[in-house]
Amino acid sequence: MKELSQAILNSKKSKIRKLFDMLLKSGSDAISFGIGQPDFTSPDYMNDAIIKALREHKTQYAPARGIPQLREIIAYKFKNENNMSWVKPENTIVTNGGSQALQLAYAVLTNPGDEMILSSPAFLSYYHLADYYGIKCVEVPAKNNYSPDIEGIKNAITPKTKFILINSPSNPTGYAFSKEEMDAIVALVLEHDLYLVSDEVYEKFYFDGMTHISPASYEGMKDRTITLNALSKTFGATGLRLGYIAASEEIIINMEKYIQYTTAGVNHPVQYGAIEGLKHVDRMNIPEIIEEYDRKRQFCVRRLKEMKFIVDMPKGAFYIMPKLNPEWGMDGDEFSNALVQEQKVACVPGSGFGSYSNDSLRISYATSDEKLEEGFNRIEKFLRNRNFL
Amino acid sequence: MKELSQAILNSKKSKIRKLFDMLLKSGSDAISFGIGQPDFTSPDYMNDAIIKALREHKTQYAPARGIPQLREIIAYKFKNENNMSWVKPENTIVTNGGSQALQLAYAVLTNPGDEMILSSPAFLSYYHLADYYGIKCVEVPAKNNYSPDIEGIKNAITPKTKFILINSPSNPTGYAFSKEEMDAIVALVLEHDLYLVSDEVYEKFYFDGMTHISPASYEGMKDRTITLNALSKTFGATGLRLGYIAASEEIIINMEKYIQYTTAGVNHPVQYGAIEGLKHVDRMNIPEIIEEYDRKRQFCVRRLKEMKFIVDMPKGAFYIMPKLNPEWGMDGDEFSNALVQEQKVACVPGSGFGSYSNDSLRISYATSDEKLEEGFNRIEKFLRNRNFL
Known part of the structure; x- marks a missing residue:
């Protein structure tokens, strides 16, 4: 068989999606900080307009x-x-x-x-x-x-x-x-x-x-x-x-x-x-959403600092990208893999976002307070199990 | 300013869409044999399933x-x-x-x-x-x-x-x-x-x-x-x-x-x-749709032959691609342009489909019998005005 597109053969499946697949396999108590989507869905006033167009056969x-x-x-x-x-x-x-x-x-x-x-x-x-x-x-x-x-x-x-x-x-x-x-x-x-x-x-x-x-x-x-x-x-x-x-x-x-x-x-x-x-x-009540994300952001920064990650306060979006403490001697890929396997918490390794960030993880904090709390507790357990804390 | 993508700069806007734009300008009595879509819209049983998913916020x-x-x-x-x-x-x-x-x-x-x-x-x-x-x-x-x-x-x-x-x-x-x-x-x-x-x-x-x-x-x-x-x-x-x-x-x-x-x-x-x-x-009652398209197909072939186009019976889809009579001394682009301007009937010139077909027009006959009849009458008028018939 002749060769397929080199550009596509060389490109990797997204680490985000891969992580997501791994997580799916790891059962119902898994916690994802992985996917970049808000924790709310499209509002009815928008969906209703789509429904109206469908009823009017604008297809x-x-x-x-x-x-x-x-x-x-x-x-x-x-x-x-x-x-x-x-x-x-x-x-x-x-x-x-x-x-x-x-x-x-x-x-x-x-x-x-x-x-x-x-x-x-x-x-x-x-x-x-x-x-x-x-x-x-x-x-x-x-x-x-x-x-x-x-x-x-x-x-x-x-x-x-x-x-x-x-x-x-x-x-x-x-x-x-x-x-x-x-x-x-x-x-x-x-x-x-x-x-x-x-x-x-x-x-x-x-x-x-x-x-x-x-x-x-x-x-x-x-x-x-x-x-x-x-x-x-x-x-x-x-x-x-x-x-x-x-x-x-x-x-x-x-x-x-x-x-x-x-x-x-x-x-x-x-x-x-x-x-x-x-x-x-x-x-959409964006100010309310931001207030909530702000709370989650503050929580993440506090918990990450407590756990000796290196982290700055994010200014926007709903992501935070802490750097691993160099004393731990782990890179982002190792950390992310071990974390999902041992604690069923998914964070995307920084290597998924370029050549200079395999010292970090991306955490999407657009999720419930309960999941955030539990997820960070598990990360803490993960670190304590290794005597990093 | 630096140059944009050569491949895209060199590509032309679709003649179908261009024709469609021209037709829009030419008023409400225009007839389009141009666009490649069926004359029915998506069925309610399908639309209803989309509506259900929207109501369930699968967005x-x-x-x-x-x-x-x-x-x-x-x-x-x-x-x-x-x-x-x-x-x-x-x-x-x-x-x-x-x-x-x-x-x-x-x-x-x-x-x-x-x-x-x-x-x-x-x-x-x-x-x-x-x-x-x-x-x-x-x-x-x-x-x-x-x-x-x-x-x-x-x-x-x-x-x-x-x-x-x-x-x-x-x-x-x-x-x-x-x-x-x-x-x-x-x-x-x-x-x-x-x-x-x-x-x-x-x-x-x-x-x-x-x-x-x-x-x-x-x-x-x-x-x-x-x-x-x-x-x-x-x-x-x-x-x-x-x-x-x-x-x-x-x-x-x-x-x-x-x-x-x-x-x-x-x-x-x-x-x-x-x-x-x-x-x-x-x-979807496809057999019924085909029966109708078959009637339209037969009608097109009959009318096109009467008007001295060179045409074979299509075997499928809802297009017919008659060749212009060489005696008319017009190519597909000229014919299509003049036809839309003089008679407000849009057929896509064959040149829109490759290098060897500017002796033809594409007619999409998935339209009402009334429009087909009126459209062909106008084509006939167009030919008579030039003493081609």
């Missing part, structure tokens, strides 16, 4: 870019929530989740041999998409508190660099850019004639009064930025697979072509749900 | 391969309806429509520089996907009645050939392979150590008692064939975007990785609809 092809009413709401959202005053419906496109939005960015921006830069650790797809599109992903290790190393990013730019990819707040670290950091990234993009891909799916989840900054709201950035977002995290709708993009019209036109020939658009009825969702995002 | 991530219950039904379907006795749930994966199923085949089978072969004319995405994956699409012109030129396909095979792509019944021609033709294609695949991608989305639409043949049911073909299908055509559910694949487990595992990093799976609630749909496909 034939939608336009490849998404239905016009949805694209209008998306444009309105970017203008009003993200200060991107330039966005018109022509600057938007609807995608099969944030994942396809990302794929479209890689597909449309790059030619084989190009380079991209990101601050590592970062979301797993960022790396694999680089392989799939035949481009080089240049990882610049983040600083100790997971803030981006701006100087390092600057030094990584070559004539082949096509774009910088940012994700603030970040999966897996929970770090969020300061205004100064965003200013510096934007300045690099402008100075070196680059594009900027800004993955903003966690934009609603900030702590301590920090607010979201969209780089596409900066002067001179409207034609250089691809802004990605999705219903998934804001609305607890990871399984509805609806994402969206703002970018220059030229980029959108080319994304539309790619969508036509690769997925032929997004589930039609769900687009009616997205309209209602985005129109009435206030009904 | 978080589904497994990247699709939910296990759906994959069981898909395996059962391939075994029972397509004689593919080897198919187990591990040999199946759920996709974002038939389009993503196709994309996955290209993604997983090929490395840049590979070649593939198809009988031209063929569905537009087949060509563009070749560009996107950096492979060469070798078009072998079909014979006059749109049957595949087996000798031509054989001669087109080189050491770089990775797969042959077939689509029987065919969009755009309505041709369907005879048993002898399928035997011959399978023999070529086996003899030359190739893969076969079989796009079977029109499998339910055959006339004159012909029945569908799945090449993956042949001896020796289970590891060499990627069989694609979708809800779209059988269930009038083009807008639900649910497709599925049967292939070797190795291929499925690699497709799963690609899906994880590019779209992260398919809309979760719609998968419950797919279960009900596939389980009770008998409720």
Whole structure:
């Protein structure tokens, strides 16, 4: 038999999903801090709009870019929530989740041999998409508190660099850019004639009064930025697979072509749900959700510090990425494997997010207080069993 | 600004969608023979299952391969309806429509520089996907009645050939392979150590008692064939975007990785609809639909012959692809453009389907009898205005 795609053969199954599979086998008392989804599901007011569309048999092809009413709401959202005053419906496109939005960015921006830069650790797809599109992903290790190393990013730019990819707040670290950091990234993009891909799916989840900054709201950035977002995290709708993009019209036109020939658009009825969702995002009571996540965040930091992990307070999203105490002499892969086997607690090893983070674990704390408490107790037991505490 | 993806910049917006846009502008009395979707929408028994899943808040991530219950039904379907006795749930994966199923085949089978072969004319995405994956699409012109030129396909095979792509019944021609033709294609695949991608989305639409043949049911073909299908055509559910694949487990595992990093799976609630749909496909009354399509097909052939088009009786699907009379001195692009402007009737020019078919039009006759009649009357007027009749 002839050989299959090398790029795909070489790519690994996600460590998150693998962990999830292991956990499934380990019985009902397993605790997952693994999967990156909120602990709530999509609200009835959104689901009802999908149901209405189904009852009205809106089940034939939608336009490849998404239905016009949805694209209008998306444009309105970017203008009003993200200060991107330039966005018109022509600057938007609807995608099969944030994942396809990302794929479209890689597909449309790059030619084989190009380079991209990101601050590592970062979301797993960022790396694999680089392989799939035949481009080089240049990882610049983040600083100790997971803030981006701006100087390092600057030094990584070559004539082949096509774009910088940012994700603030970040999966897996929970770090969020300061205004100064965003200013510096934007300045690099402008100075070196680059594009900027800004993955903003966690934009609603900030702590301590920090607010979201969209780089596409900066002067001179409207034609250089691809802004990605999705219903998934804001609305607890990871399984509805609806994402969206703002970018220059030229980029959108080319994304539309790619969508036509690769997925032929997004589930039609769900687009009616997205309209209602985005129109009435206030009904989600985000401040309440954040208050709860904040409590969980504080709890995690306290418990992790008690157990001698090395950890900073995350600024956003619902992840925390503690570093293992070097005295333990274990790396993230070993720790994660042993922990799931001995204590049935799943945390993703940091190696799942890049080349410089196998000294850490990612914990998704969007779960019940009971599970958090029990999970951390088991981690403590795990450490005590080894006389690490 | 740095250059975007050459492959995508070079690809054109679908002529079908372009035509559709033109038609939208031309007012309410326009008639479209353009879009490839049935004239019925997804049935309530299927929609109700999606609604139930939404009410039960099944709106978080589904497994990247699709939910296990759906994959069981898909395996059962391939075994029972397509004689593919080897198919187990591990040999199946759920996709974002038939389009993503196709994309996955290209993604997983090929490395840049590979070649593939198809009988031209063929569905537009087949060509563009070749560009996107950096492979060469070798078009072998079909014979006059749109049957595949087996000798031509054989001669087109080189050491770089990775797969042959077939689509029987065919969009755009309505041709369907005879048993002898399928035997011959399978023999070529086996003899030359190739893969076969079989796009079977029109499998339910055959006339004159012909029945569908799945090449993956042949001896020796289970590891060499990627069989694609979708809800779209059988269930009038083009807008639900649910497709599925049967292939070797190795291929499925690699497709799963690609899906994880590019779209992260398919809309979760719609998968419950797919279960009900596939389980009770008998409720679709396909024989009745075919009877109706048969009538429309006969009508089209009669009218087209009266108007001196060159046309064969299609064997399946709901398309007919008449050739223009050479005496008219017009090619398909000119004809299609003038027809939509003068008579507000949209037929896709044959050039939309490959390099050898700009002497033809594609007519999708899955529309009401009234529209068919009126549309053909307008075509007749169009020809009379030019003294072609």
